[in-house]
Amino acid sequence: MLNGILNIYKEKGFTSHDVVAKARGILRERKIGHTGTLDPDAEGVLPLCIGKATKVVPYLTDADKCYEATVKLGAYTTTEDASGEILETFDVNVTRSQVEEVVKSFEGPYTQTPPMYSAIKVNGVRLYELARKGIVVDRPSRDVYLTSCNLIEWIDDTTFKIRVDCTKGTYIRTLCTDIGRALGCGAYMEYLLRVRVGHYCLEDSLTLGALESHKHEIDKYIEPVEEMFGNYPKITILHTYNKYLYNGNALPFKSAQLLPEQLGQFVRIYDEEGTFRGIYKVNNKLQQFIVEKLFI
16 A cells, blocks of 8 residues: 655646546556645646555645746636636726736735635535526635745736736635736736645646656655654654553653754654654644644
8 A cells, every 4th residue: 555645736627636537547656645736727746645654645745835827917706716607897007017016015914805716615515506506695705825926927918927826715816806907907817837735846846647658756855744743843752651652642851852952843753763743733832742643
């Protein structure tokens, strides 16, 4: 059985669920989960968690992400992207410097209203199901954070490309629409590419075709679960505390030979044989490592 994380490039036309289904068929593995939906028209990084690694799906879903999006000025659409119907059109009379200034202004804290065509549930019903019936409802706004938001390519007087580093839950098509609103000429997202999820980058990703070609040497491409947490200090537990470790109990600080600089908010716990056992939270008050997620 395979266990680990596979960096897949989702191509245009596939849903995220399509990618999971095809990966299951190629790898002959049933336990596979994706780490954040990409719309069918979008492309880019879609990490897949396989076997025991499905336990880390929430961590990757919560990871910061990076996108490149093509913005089209001059209209709003029903879906906030190119797949929707045009709602309203505008004359476009803005300069590149004006666009750069507005795009940059979205850096930092940013409150969004999610689009009607989204998978968010309101009163138990997904918004896109209501939108398809022509029903528009109030949606709770959400706070996100854009670490960076920059114009990276000026294509023509109505089309440009932006690159955005952001927290989870950010709708890039809504950002594009809000940029158009700030410019006073409307906008929608013409194309979306996800270039990074956490530390999983576009240049290291595999298409489904490449996955099929390399399935007999797939171990070369699957990242062990513990490498995802490589920024957490590594702690090795003394064998005399194996009983506590294997039973999933909290572990006292004295169960490991510690250096002060090893302690952070979380640590990776290993047994003396070098086997990764889980992620633990550091509790300085109790002088203990408290179980966060086990991979035994």
